Amino acid sequence: MSEPQARPKAQIIAGKVIAPQTIDKVKAARETLEAETGVKPGLAVVIVGEDPASQVYVRNKGLKAEECGFHSETHRLPEATSEAELLALITRLNADPKIHGILAQLPLPKHISEKAVIAAIDPDKDVDGLSPINVGRLVSGLADEALVSCTPAGCLVMAKSVTPDLSGLNAVVVGRSNIVGKPVAHLLLAENCTVTIAHSRTRDLPSVCRSADILVAAVGRAKMIKGDWVKPGATVIDVGINRIPAPEKGEGKTRLVGDVDFDEAAEVAGAITPVPGGVGLMTIAMLMANTVIAASRKAGRPEIGAGILKG
Numbered sequence: 001m002s003e004p005q006a007r008p009k010a011q012i013i014a015g016k017v018i019a020p021q022t023i024d025k026v027k028a029a030r031e032t033l034e035a036e037t038g039v040k041p042g043l044a045v046v047i048v049g050e051d052p053a054s055q056v057y058v059r060n061k062g063l064k065a066e067e068c069g070f071h072s073e074t075h076r077l078p079e080a081t082s083e084a085e086l087l088a089l090i091t092r093l094n095a096d097p098k099i100h101g102i103l104a105q106l107p108l109p110k111h112i113s114e115k116a117v118i119a120a121i122d123p124d125k126d127v128d129g130l131s132p133i134n135v136g137r138l139v140s141g142l143a144d145e146a147l148v149s150c151t152p153a154g155c156l157v158m159a160k161s162v163t164p165d166l167s168g169l170n171a172v173v174v175g176r177s178n179i180v181g182k183p184v185a186h187l188l189l190a191e192n193c194t195v196t197i198a199h200s201r202t203r204d205l206p207s208v209c210r211s212a213d214i215l216v217a218a219v220g221r222a223k224m225i226k227g228d229w230v231k232p233g234a235t236v237i238d239v240g241i242n243r244i245p246a247p248e249k250g251e252g253k254t255r256l257v258g259d260v261d262f263d264e265a266a267e268v269a270g271a272i273t274p275v276p277g278g279v280g281l282m283t284i285a286m287l288m289a290n291t292v293i294a295a296s297r298k299a300g301r302p303e304i305g306a307g308i309l310k311g
């Protein structure tokens with residue numbers, strides 16, 4: 001009898017491959033929408049203050065919107081902007097027919113309520129999918145009306161790139177944040193997965209994780225999920241972005257790692273997203289998708305935007 005073959009290492013679900021595929025679909029849908037209705041999707045990004053990382057994300061969102069052929073506006077407001085001034089801008093953008101998507105880059109300065117700002121955005125223009133109305137639509141299964149937040153939506157695209165039909169699979173989501181854990185759990189439920197949301201009080205977390213065909217890690221704790229927590233052949237989606245010391249790169253240097261111990265998990269999983277270069281790269285692609293989805297609904301042609309997330 002021949003020796004059994006060593007199991008190959010996990011397939012890498014690469015954001016640098018899947019995000020451009022999503023952007024290609026966005027561009028095609030934008031072209032169809034404009035050719036058939038004359039509507040050009042418009043995205044308004046609002047940033048308050050000088051946070052350097054936020055500046056980079058906002059610049060990348062504007063550049064990507066231009067690359068997709070959108071009308072793109074970036075509103076840069078000083079740190080001292082009052083909540084009332086920001087709300088007045090949101091009101092103007094809500095009423096502007098050129099604008100189909102509005103987002104306020106987070107975090108906002110401490111003197112401004114993020115909750116109040118997000119709630120002020122017209123839910124049909126809330127391309128971050130963070131408003132209570134859009135969360136409610138998602139939970140109620142109103143997929144045709146909801147705008148789904150970008151990181152959870154990106155997780156789903158990545159999981160479906162490996163297993164297009166998730167129906168009946170066991171999904172475990174580690175983390176119960178409003179921004180990732182809860183929405184990703186509802187997206188998986190809508191795909192007919194059997195979903196468990198695990199969190200800091202979950203008993204025997206390793207064995208709960210080992211029950212997962214789809215394991216989503218969104219806790220914000222570096223390398224918490226070990227290789228022997230992963231079911232052989234499972235798909236692992238790592239949402240964590242944690243900066244840790246990297247003395248091997250030199251004194252004071254750091255590197256990014258996920259919530260999953262990648263080297264261990266990749267020996268066991270069937271497929272896994274890396275950090276960096278995984279889910280993070282999908283966030284801006286899904287924002288572009290949501291902008292076309294919002295514009296095509298407004299133009300009375302929802303199927304054009306909906307096509308981006310099919311097949």
Ligand SMILES: Nc1nc2c(c(=O)[nH]1)N[C@@H](CN(C=O)c1ccc(C(=O)N[C@@H](CCC(=O)O)C(=O)O)cc1)CN2
Pocket residue numbers: 015057103104105106107128150151241256275276277278279280281282283284
């Ligand atoms: N209004 C919003 N604010 C914020 C969001 C958001 O979705 N909407 N998310 C983050 C910031 N963000 C986009 O805004 C974002 C974060 C990370 C990445 C990304 O590509 N990460 C890379 C690693 C990048 C690195 O090397 O530092 C990766 O994971 O590979 C994109 C967008 C908070 N604010």
Ligand SMILES: [Mg+2]
Pocket residue numbers: 108109110111112113114
């Ligand atoms: Mg605040």
